[in-house]
Amino acid sequence: MEPDVARERTLTQLRRGVLPHAVLAALARDERYGFELVRLLTEDHGFSVGEGTIYPLLSRLRRDGLVTTTWRESDAGPPRRYYRLTTDGEHALAAFRIEWTAFRDAVDGLLFPDADRQAPT
Amino acid sequence: MSTPDELITAYLRDLEAATAGLPPPARADLLSDLRDHLEEVRRSGSEVEVRDALDRLGSPAEIAASARDTEGVAVGAAVPPPPPPATATAGAFTTPVAWAEDDRNRPSVSSGVRDTWTVVLLLLGPLALAALFASVHRALLVLGLVVGIAVSWALLWTSRTWTTAEKGFGTAVWPGGFVTPLVLSSVVTSVCTEEVLIEGDGMPPITTVCDGFTLPLWLGLPTAGLLWLAPIAVGVFLLHQGNRRRAEIGGEDRR
Numbered sequence: 209m210e211p212d213v214a215r216e217r218t219l220t221q222l223r224r225g226v227l228p229h230a231v232l233a234a235l236a237r238d239e240r241y242g243f244e245l246v247r248l249l250t251e252d253h254g255f256s257v258g259e260g261t262i263y264p265l266l267s268r269l270r271r272d273g274l275v276t277t278t279w280r281e282s283d284a285g286p287p288r289r290y291y292r293l294t295t296d297g298e299h300a301l302a303a304f305r306i307e308w309t310a311f312r313d314a315v316d317g318l319l320f321p322d323a324d325r326q327a328p329t
Numbered sequence: 330m331s332t333p334d335e336l337i338t339a340y341l342r343d344l345e346a347a348t349a350g351l352p353p354p355a356r357a358d359l360l361s362d363l364r365d366h367l368e369e370v371r372r373s374g375s376e377v378e379v380r381d382a383l384d385r386l387g388s389p390a391e392i393a394a395s396a397r398d399t400e401g402v403a404v405g406a407a408v409p410p411p412p413p414p415a416t417a418t419a420g421a422f423t424t425p426v427a428w429a430e431d432d433r434n435r436p437s438v439s440s441g442v443r444d445t446w447t448v449v450l451l452l453l454g455p456l457a458l459a460a461l462f463a464s465v466h467r468a469l470l471v472l473g474l475v476v477g478i479a480v481s482w483a484l485l486w487t488s489r490t491w492t493t494a495e496k497g498f499g500t501a502v503w504p505g506g507f508v509t510p511l512v513l514s515s516v517v518t519s520v521c522t523e524e525v526l527i528e529g530d531g532m533p534p535i536t537t538v539c540d541g542f543t544l545p546l547w548l549g550l551p552t553a554g555l556l557w558l559a560p561i562a563v564g565v566f567l568l569h570q571g572n573r574r575r576a577e578i579g580g581e582d583r584r
Contacts, residue, residue, distance in 0.1 A: 246385075264400075271355065289365055
């Protein structure tokens, strides 16, 4: 029981650490509204985030100028606030891709010393 | 049963309380974003949709915790520092403490039934008890009067409904309620009794005897009227004030 709890906690910490950039990446191609973003991250990418986590994060990213919002009519229902990347957001995402690759390689090198850079991607 | 508007208003109010510890710009942005989001939900919907949306958001305390977490993370850092436990605790307790303070500050009044009984006893209690005690023994009349006054005054002054000034009115007009006009009106109006005097000696056999001092009829009747009407007016006034205050507080409770 105890190791499972610890492992789960580690994964939660890891996901939480990359969540801001995961959000940036999720907005890189399409603009999305809050609930849509939550569904994408949860159902397609294994993040366990709720709207209660996403909205504070989006607020923060918007204040940092990485994300901007527009009100748009949705296909069905009332106008919604859509989030999309700013140029600064794109730069931050590009920088993180490089950092992430270096970080992943460093961790892979420790975790799979014999794999000779053949670690699963 | 709450309307969607009330649910959202209450939620935002709790969220404001729960996020009190955030840096002001972060807090303002977060509140404004969530206000917008909930406004979307409100326009789209029914009570059920609003409840669903609030459930998905989680409790205000949870949002506040996420926000503290997020504010602590610089975008670019791989792993966020754990949230400072002291702040998390403060956040988790913000809302209940705010409610508790609300309860303390909420004005309270005594129940309508109690207030009505108080007024009825102020007017009729001493009279009724005096009559009851006197029916047991004539000498107990005064005791009944005193007990009646004491009970009605005790109820009046321990009530949470009225102000001190209002309680003063209730006490002063009149001590003993209707006993006062009953006793006094026989004095101030010229109510005299005819007595048949048995003794002869040249005196007329029937004479009119008046007790105490008397006022002429033109002054005595209005005075007696006022004596009876004043406690009724005070009683009605007290009941009216009580109903008004209960209505105000009832209105606040229904949120």
